[in-house]
Amino acid sequence: MSFVPTPAVVLNFWVRILGALEKKINRQSFDTWLKPTRFSHLNGRTLYVRIPSSEFQHIGDRYADLVQEAIDKLELEIDDVKFVTPQDDPSLPKTREDGGFAPVPSHSMQAPLSPRNGRLGGAPPPPAPTTEQARFDWNTASQLNARYLFDNFVIGSGNQFAHAASQAVAERPSKAYNPLFLYGGVGMGKTHLMQAIGHEVKRRNPHASISYVSGEKFTNEMINSVRYDKMTTFRDKFRTVDVLLIDDIQFLAGKERTQEEFFHTFNALHESMKQIVIASDRPPKELADFEDRLRSRFEWGLIADIQPPDLETKVAILQKKAESEQTVLPIDVALFVASNVRTNVRELEGALVRLLAWCSLHGVEITLPTAQQCLKQFIDTQVRKITIEAIQRATAEQFGMRVSELKQKNNSRSIVVPRQIAMYLAKQMTEASLPEIGRQFGGKHHTTVMHSISKIDEQRRTDKSLNSTINKLMETLN
Numbered sequence: 099m100s101f102v103p104t105p106a107v108v109l110n111f112w113v114r115i116l117g118a119l120e121k122k123i124n125r126q127s128f129d130t131w132l133k134p135t136r137f138s139h140l141n142g143r144t145l146y147v148r149i150p151s152s153e154f155q156h157i158g159d160r161y162a163d164l165v166q167e168a169i170d171k172l173e174l175e176i177d178d179v180k181f182v183t184p185q186d187d188p189s190l191p192k193t194r195e196d197g198g199f200a201p202v203p204s205h206s207m208q209a210p211l212s213p214r215n216g217r218l219g220g221a222p223p224p225p226a227p228t229t230e231q232a233r234f235d236w237n238t239a240s241q242l243n244a245r246y247l248f249d250n251f252v253i254g255s256g257n258q259f260a261h262a263a264s265q266a267v268a269e270r271p272s273k274a275y276n277p278l279f280l281y282g283g284v285g286m287g288k289t290h291l292m293q294a295i296g297h298e299v300k301r302r303n304p305h306a307s308i309s310y311v312s313g314e315k316f317t318n319e320m321i322n323s324v325r326y327d328k329m330t331t332f333r334d335k336f337r338t339v340d341v342l343l344i345d346d347i348q349f350l351a352g353k354e355r356t357q358e359e360f361f362h363t364f365n366a367l368h369e370s371m372k373q374i375v376i377a378s379d380r381p382p383k384e385l386a387d388f389e390d391r392l393r394s395r396f397e398w399g400l401i402a403d404i405q406p407p408d409l410e411t412k413v414a415i416l417q418k419k420a421e422s423e424q425t426v427l428p429i430d431v432a433l434f435v436a437s438n439v440r441t442n443v444r445e446l447e448g449a450l451v452r453l454l455a456w457c458s459l460h461g462v463e464i465t466l467p468t469a470q471q472c473l474k475q476f477i478d479t480q481v482r483k484i485t486i487e488a489i490q491r492a493t494a495e496q497f498g499m500r501v502s503e504l505k506q507k508n509n510s511r512s513i514v515v516p517r518q519i520a521m522y523l524a525k526q527m528t529e530a531s532l533p534e535i536g537r538q539f540g541g542k543h544h545t546t547v548m549h550s551i552s553k554i555d556e557q558r559r560t561d562k563s564l565n566s567t568i569n570k571l572m573e574t575l576n
């Protein structure tokens with residue numbers, strides 16, 4: 099099929115470039131830095147690409163050559179690519195009446211920095227914060243995604259309750275449920291709902307101070323504050339906000355000092371009637387290596403779980419995502435993708451991005467046969483499920499031991515470490531629950547499994563040799 103330059107194809111320029119880049123860049127970098135980018139608009143021969151935050155601005159430099167190569171290969175009539183944050187993107191609606199969230203710009207739009215190779219540019223970083231308060235400016239915070247709005251969230255039976263609770267909190271912070279504790283599996287929309295609360299609170303009250311932080315960032319900031327004697331600043335920062343959104347709280351497991359600090363932060367906020375929203379991959383009761391006093395506080399307000407989406411919800415999510423890419427997804431294609439991709443919404447989005455890029459790159463329409471062809475490998479990978487037995491075999495082989503040893507009640511270090519690694523891999527690479535993993539390792543309690551997983555998770559960050567062993571095992575298993 100020939101390539102017809104209709105407006106719909108023009109909108110797909112960036113998707114086409116992404117399609118080419120995906121083949122050249124390792125998966126993790128692509129998913130982290132390029133997948134969250136979106137086509138913004140075309141101004142003459144300048145392509146504007148929206149990036150979620152200023153943190154992404156380095157991609158203009160980092161991938162300059164590859165982007166240029168893709169432009170040349172695809173013969174696109176583009177001279178310049180500029181990366182803009184939602185605050186700097188003139189194509190985004192600026193008022194609620196326009197149908198969107200109205201960010202209060204903290205800095206005016208300026209001309210892009212001169213690019214490294216003269217072709218690619220990026221909007222300049224925001225000016226350095228002058229006051230402590232400026233650091234929490236919701237509109238410029240780097241970890242936020244401007245698309246994570248209630249309007250973009252598809253409601254289904256599995257998330258209806260969490261969605262309603264989040265909306266109630268956004269409408270009446272600290273008066274509806276405090277804290278709101280959201281939990282659910284990977285890629286189920288916890289972060290999306292949390293940030294939607296933030297956006298909505300801010301829309302209703304532009305003066306509200308809101309902080310979104312992951313458990314990991316909270317921990318790291320605390321460690322640095324202790325090291326550099328900045329605890330007063332740290333405390334001021336988290337204890338004076340109107341709404342604190344803390345994501346992936348499970349990261350605090352086993353970190354006594356951080357938990358203690360968070361306990362006091364929680365109390366200070368709760369006592370002064372400030373809203374706290376917590377997200378976790380498991381309910382408070384299953385947060386092992388957490389102090390009881392914290393766990394019980396997590397249960398003070400409302401606990402809402404997010405269950406995996408059913409088929410109809412998956413189809414609706416796909417159609418909504420396609421719509422935001424200015425594309426219409428035929429229903430048979432949506433059904434095919436939804437029924438072949440597992441429950442993780444992030445993977446669902448990944449399949450759609452791949453499909454759109456592929457169709458755009460080959461200049462073909464999105465039809466069922468195209469989808470089947472393009473997603474074959476993606477789906478095959480999912481079908482070829484990794485089992486706990488396979489993980490145990492690979493781990494035992496790697497460490498020159500027998501599988502049965504991994505299941506014994508032997509606590510010598512030479513056995514404990516491989517066992518912990520295998521449990522960690524079982525959690526990462528299969529969908530087995532903690533009790534199920536425990537059962538397959540000779541009847542271990544789920545808290546033991548959880549402890550092993552967080553231990554490896556932590557050590558992997560600092561121990562290079564452990565990290566490379568794990569990577570090697572993952573490669574073998576994949």
Ligand SMILES: Nc1ncnc2c1ncn2[C@@H]1O[C@H](COP(=O)(O)OP(=O)(O)OP(=O)(O)O)[C@@H](O)[C@H]1O
Nearest residue numbers: 250251252283284285286287288289290415443444
């Ligand atoms: N119901 C939904 N409607 C629309 N998009 C959704 C929905 N649920 C999830 N998503 C999308 O799926 C992706 C993953 O969601 P999100 O990051 O919020 O998951 P999470 O539960 O926080 O995952 P993790 O545990 O890995 O942090 C996001 O792009 C989000 O917008």
